[in-house]
Amino acid sequence: MKTIVAALMMAAAMAAQAAPAARPPQDVSLIELIANPARFDGKQIRVSGYLVREFDGDAIYLHRDDYDHGILRNGLWVTFAKDSPELRCKTLRYASVEGKFVAKERGHRGLWSGSIDRIARCSVSR
Template sequence: MNATLHVARKIRRIATFSILGLFAFFASGEPRCADLDTRQGCKRFDVSLVQLIANPDQFDGKRVVVGGFLSLEFEGRALYLHQDDFRVGNTSNAVALELPADWLTSTASIDCPSYRYVRLEGEFSSQNTGHMGAFSGSLKSVERCGQQRMRPVQ
C-alpha cells in the first residue's frame, strides 16, 4: 500500500511541475501585435491574461486586447482569468478595470455583460492594482468589449 501511495505522489508531483512548466512557457511567449504602425511600432497587443499577470512591466502603459471572465461588481470591476477565480475571490489572477463614468450607459457596454467571458481593449497599468491593491494590475481607458462565443461541449 505504501508503494502505491509513493508512486501516486510522484506522478502528482511530475504532473504539477509539467503544468507549471507549460504555464511558464506560454506566459513568456512573444505578444502578438494586433495593430502595427510602421513609424511608431505596435499600437496594441493581443495578449493573454496570463501574459499580463506574469510580465506586467512588459505591457505597462501599452494598449492591449485581452480576454477573461468579467465582473462588474461594486469595488470588484475586474477581468478574471477564469470563472472559478472570480467565484473564490482569487484577485491575483485578475486585473482591475477602470471604466469610464458613462460605461454602463454607453454603446460599448451593450455586448459586455457581467459574469461572461469577454475580450476587452484598454491601456494596461502594472502600477495601479485596483481596490485595496488586490489585483495584478489594471486596464484603463477601456474602449471596446465583446462577448466571447462559447463552443458547445460534446
Template sequence: MKKQMSLGRYLRRAAAAMVVGLAFNTVSAEQHCSLWLPRAANGECGMYEVSMVQLIANPDAFEGKKVAVIGVLNTQFEGDALYLHKEDLTARISLNSVSLVLPPNWAAISSACKNRSYVLLHGVFTSKTKGHAVWRAGSLESLDLCRPWE
C-alpha cells in the same frame, strides 16, 4: 446542478496555466502585435494581443501599452475586474485578475457584454494601479471595446 471543481483539479489547471504563461514569456511582446490597429509611423505596435496569463506573469512587459485581452468580466461596486477563469472569480482569487477602470461611456461600450461571462476587452494596461483595496496584477484603463467571447 453544476459540479464544483476539486482542489486537485484546480491546482493542476493553475499549474498548466503557469506553464503556458512561462512559455509565452519567452516570446517577445512584439511578436503578438495585433492587426486590429496599424503600426505607428516609427514602427511601434498599435495594440498587443495578450493573454491574462501574460499580464499576470509579466506585467512590466505591457506597461502603458494598448492590449486586447480575453477574460471573465466582473462589474460590481469596488470590484470591477477581468479574471483569468470563472473559478477565480467565484473563489475571489484577486491575484488572477486585473482591475478595470470603467470609462464614463462604459454602458455604451459594454452593451453586448454580459457580467460574469468571457469577454474581449481593448484598453491600456498599467501595473502601477492594482484596484480598490485588493491586490491584482494591474489595471486596464482607457477601455474602448467590450465584446462577448463565446
C-alpha cells in the same frame, strides 16, 4: 487662389505624414500580463477572460473559478472609458476587452495584479 489651395493641401499632406498612426492593441493573455507586467506597462492591449462588473470589483479574471473563489491576483482591475458605449458590456461572461494596461494600478485596496484602464471596446463571448 490656386497657390493658397496648393499650399493648404501640401500642409495637410505633411501633417498627415508627421502624425503617428494609432497602433492597434496588442493581443496578450492574462497570464502574460500577470507574469510580466513591466513588459506591457502603458501599452494598448486586448485580452480575454471572465468579466465581472460589480461595486468595488470591476475585473477580468483568468477563469470563472478565480472569481468564484476570490483569487483576485488571477485578475486585473478594469475601468471603462466614461464616454464608451461599452459601459453596457455584460457582466459574468467571458469577454475580450481593449484598453491601456497599467502595472502599478491594482484596483480597490491594491488586491489585483494590475489594471486595464479606459476600456473603449468590449465583446462578450456567447
